[in-house]
Amino acid sequence: MTTVRRLMVGAAAPALAFVVAAAVTSVVLVAAGDSPADFWRVLLSAxxxxxxxxxxxxxxxxxxxxxxxxxxxxxxxxxxxxxxxxxxxxxxxxxxxxxxxxxxxxxxxxxxxxxxxxxxxxxxxxxxxxxxxxxxxxxxxxxxxxxxxxxxxxxxxxxxxxxxxxxxxxxxxxxxxxxxxxxxxxxxxxxxxxxxxxxxxxxxxxxLLNRTRFGFDLRATGHSESAAVASGVNxxxxxxxxxxxxxxxxxxxxxxxxxxxxxxxxxxxxxxxxxxxxxxxxxxxxxxxxxxxxxxxxxxxxxxxxxxxxxxxISTEIIAVTQGVVVLSVVIAYEVVRRYRVRAEQAEVARQLRRERGAQAVSP
Amino acid sequence: MSPDAVAGGGNAAPAVRLTGIAKRFPGVVANSDVDVEIRPGTVHALVGENGAGKSTLMKILYGVQKPDEGTISIAGEEVAFASPADAIARGIGMVFQHFQLADNLSVLENVVLGAERLHGIGARARTEIERISAAYGFALDPDELVETLGVGQRQRVEIVKVLYRGARVIILDEPTAVLVPQEVDALFANLRELKSEGHTLVFISHKLDEVLAIADEITVLRRGTTVATVTPDTVTAHELAELMVGAELPTPSSGESTVTDRTVLEVRGLRVDDAAGRALLDDVDLVIRAGEVLGVAGVEGNGQTELVEAVVGMRSAVAGTIVLAGTDVTRRGTRERRESGVGYIPEDRQRHGLLLDAALWENRILGHQTRPPSVRGLWLDRGGARADTERIVDAYDVRTPGVDTTARALSGGNQQKFLVGREMSGDPVLLVASHPTRGVDVGAQAAIWESIRAARRRGLAVLLVSADLDELIGLSDTIRVVLRGRLAGTFDPRTVTPLELGSAMTGADASEPA
Incomplete structure (x- = not known):
């Protein structure tokens, strides 16, 4: 994937999460008899x-x-x-x-x-x-x-x-x-x-995380504890x-x-x-x-x-609902995006292999 | 062994006919133009290298996946499966390579699980299981706990499971991968019994000798499509292999001995316990010299995993010593052992060898966190790691768009080639290789064998654990057999036969040929 596309896909997840959170918050407000319009006017005012x-x-x-x-x-x-x-x-x-x-x-x-x-x-x-x-x-x-x-x-x-x-x-x-x-x-x-x-x-x-050995060990353990152990991480x-x-x-x-x-x-x-x-x-x-x-x-x-x-x-506590829904939906959205990325990358590898095979077929 | 006569009437409708099957999904070799006709009452083998599309095809036949194009007919009737339940209802059963059994339940309970409606869970079910077991010579006791059963018996439980559900067509996915030669013979006897009763068997394998011994017809898959259907009396194993790979088949042959008298690894009196204090390994002595490949044969679960982990430092020794290049490393951790030149190709590369969601260049650092070129002091050397990853990708022919691709996106063979390349980096003195070519295609297998041979010529000592006896015989200078946690026999690969090894692996033969 190109860097631009990678970034766009990365930004899609939180954007999606905020749309969902806004919808859920509005529904809660309506259900409670409050005005979503007032809520958003206050929230989005400068x-x-x-x-x-x-x-x-x-x-x-x-x-x-x-x-x-x-x-x-x-x-x-x-x-x-x-x-x-x-x-x-x-x-x-x-x-x-x-x-x-x-x-x-x-x-x-x-x-x-x-x-x-x-x-x-x-x-x-x-x-x-x-x-x-x-x-x-x-x-x-x-x-x-x-x-x-x-x-x-x-x-x-x-x-x-x-x-x-x-x-x-x-x-x-x-x-x-x-x-x-x-x-x-x-x-x-x-x-x-x-x-x-x-x-x-x-x-x-x-x-620390991205440039040092300690950070690498930390991330490796997070990715896969078994692989980290096999690589010598204590x-x-x-x-x-x-x-x-x-x-x-x-x-x-x-x-x-x-x-x-x-x-x-x-x-x-x-x-x-x-x-x-x-x-x-x-x-x-x-x-x-x-x-x-x-x-x-x-x-x-x-x-x-x-x-x-x-x-x-409107009770200010409603904002906790918004924040909670944002977090929940963002976790789900990230997983969706992660799967999309894995598929896209596998497809890219497959394309590459097909190209190579094609080249081999031409020049045996 | 002569192939069985082709059974089944020539005029009967095929038990299974797959016509023009195509399945596409991103990143995976799909099926296209697959045509297979399986006649009733025969053993039909499906062969092809890893990634040739065998699994996808069988998943389509078993209703796990739907084909994008093409039709499936069962006994002359066109069908469309929405789920495995539909396939089972049509009399198709599947025995998976990885058994799907609950250890803490009895044979009876495992068989009826999920099929309670057929014959209940009591006396009727027991009678039915006993009937099936007797009819095909399975000799299973319905009340025995599965955890006490051996691998061969577990497999028979799996077969009983599908027969119990009324299967007439039984798909066996790599059924011999986990068996020793004697168990393979027993399995084949069972399969012939099933065939004579009119069952149709689909046998997926890449062990060509076995395919030739058991199959009535053989369909070869290559790159997702069927390239030929042949009968065993018209082809040799070599010809089959060429059909599979479309090229000359590699064989492991270690050539001239390169063994020196310089000891690299010396293990004395090694004992490793499980959490309950029972010995998983006991009294293990072995010596590997520079330029020597020591092969360890054994039925899985006899201690080879523990031996490997003890040598690498992932398990601690209760007793005994491990001396690496003259230094006692018994009490040292994995990192220190790796620093003193131990390369490790783990049995399960995805669990122990790779960070699947990290880029290849980050995976290059794994296991080499304290050594150049991937680090400089306490800092990562990203440039160095990337450059060296490029080197591995080139030298070991890892098919990848680049070093930023995540490990997960690569096929199994390419992951393994990368892993081998990484573990050969930094001039190791000892390579611990556990099933180095398991689940990789023939091309990658040849490349990996060649890397091991080349390193051996340069004086690398190799501890090779493998379930593939051909690989062990072809690569090793010495073969030891591990049985119930002890090293039982020493064999010379130039003279040993698979049958002799099989006997030692099962404990049938206690003698120790020199």
Missing amino acids: PDPRDYVAIANATAVLYLSGLAAAIGFRMNLFNIGVEGQYRVATFAGAVFAGQALLPGALNTAATILVAMAAGAAWAGIAALLRVLRGVSEVISTIMLNAIAVSLVAFLLQKVGRRQGETFRTDTIPESSWVPSFPLVPGESSQVYGLALLAVVAGVGFAV VRRMVVYTLLLSGAVAGLIGMPELFGGSHAYGSTIQTGIGFTGIAVALLGRNHPWGIAVAALIFGYLNQQASPLGVTAD
Whole structure:
């Protein structure tokens, strides 16, 4: 197939998925007695400058979360525990940063490492259970999510300060904050400085996966574990490394907000990002660019849906239905496209062989 | 063995007549202009190299696929099958190459499964199975668990299954592929019994001696079309082979011995256990020297898979040592062994040898992740891998549009040629080859044999496991037989006969000729 045709076929799957998702969402709206027209008018209206910033921040965070999930997915490891790893890591980072053991930017850098280590350690529990006891990482990471939420809430009461009805960790000293930068001229709200971590992580992911031996082993194991074993990959070791890496990236999710917005860990922490990341990774096909597009779409949908209740009297929860259907239909559409590609490629091989045979027949 | 007299009346309508059958689908050799006439009460062999269209044709006859053109008539009546159920209703049965039996069920349960309406699942069914078993000399106990049966008996269960469903025309897809010579003789006795009772047998094979021994008529397929129908008394195996390939048939012959006295692989007292601690391999000793091909014969499931995996490092040894070129590698992993020069052609190339959905150049890296030209330090060398893939494609005649094509798109023979080329890369000292030409066409087979011979001349040591006795005899310098996890006998391929090997493989003969 030519590159152009390959790209077009690749784009057909998500396009198809969005058409299906739009149809299903409209049907749900009609069934619930809401107006699809209002819904689409609100959703497709041009975002305000303020919204652009919010979408950019959401995209960065979702991208990191999608990346964390995708690292495991590429090896057929289902790390459903990104949420738990993110909570544990953000809490650990906030506590560390609040101590101000190091001055200024050094504190920031050290905190990021602490958060990555904490996320990796939390994922490492699932990794050890898997390689030493054969426990499915799906089960263990789901359970570790619940444990993470309770554990962090418990520890927060131990080390945090009471603030009204809730607790929060010590505020990070101002010298360690990371300044935000303007996205839209003249707009007061700004994009978190550490949102750029998403770019760094994305480039790192792409390079690691496609250019290094480790990435090759990881992808090979994902393609076919039996073939990877026969080629000399130590699959147990790869499981541990991959889950640690996935957890470490999950540890980055909370950093833009921690250093750019909240400056402490408290009850205002965003929940559910880890789960959305799974959907983002699926939609983005575990591909660095694909995840970026998927994160942008999810960020856009979330932001655009927020005024639904006010302006169209439609519950904003409907957007979760849309997102869910997008993911489901995209999984199906990708499979359809994959089969089409296999057939097309086999046909090409057959054509080639016929040409060669023809040539042989002419010159015996 | 003289061919049986052609049975069946000349005037009776053919049991099966396929006229002008054509089937097209992308990427696969299709059928076109296929005409076959199978007379009732005969054994009709269908031969052709892999990819000649035998399987497609049989799937059409068994109702799995519909022909794009052409007609099928059964006993003079034109039919159209929408599914195998229609074919079964017309008295057509199929015995697949890969048995479709539930190990944990009894013979009776396996036979009635899916056909409970015919004779129930109790006494009537048992009587019917016993009747069939007695009528054709199958000697099957309906209550025996299938997991306790040998390969030959399992095959008879499959045949009983189709007879139980009332089949008059029985298609046997490569029925001898899994059998040792003695079992083949028993199968042929069963087939003659079936024939004498008026059944029609369609025998698919590419083992020409067997075809000549059992068939009344032989139809040859080449590139999807029927090229000839002959009787065994009018052709030789050689002529048949030429009809199949349209060219001279390759034979494995290793020529001058190239064995040196430099030991490459030395295995001592090797024991490998299964998860329950039972020995799959025990007390295995073997030595392979540079330039030597050591062939291992054995009925499948006697430990040859475990032997290969232990040598490659995919299974750990419970006891014993494996010394590769002077270094004890018993405790080393697969990667380290590969780095010290072990090439591996696995039994199941799709499961263990290839990443089917990855491009060929990425498959070039597989198994060579730590060695040039595909990597440089910790980084992949994409250019190097691509260039070397081009080299393999040229040198081993891999038919592919390019190195970006996924492995899945290639035919089995081309996948295998690529695999052989890859495993010969990087100057291996030991090649572990498990069924290297299984399921590949004659052309690819010849190419693979030639590659192994050429590497042997350069001093490669080869551990060759194969179910194809001709291949073993033709390529090996020494043949060992594995039986129930132990190496049972040592044979000289220049003097051994397939019959002697067969005896050793089944344990019928305990003596060890030098």
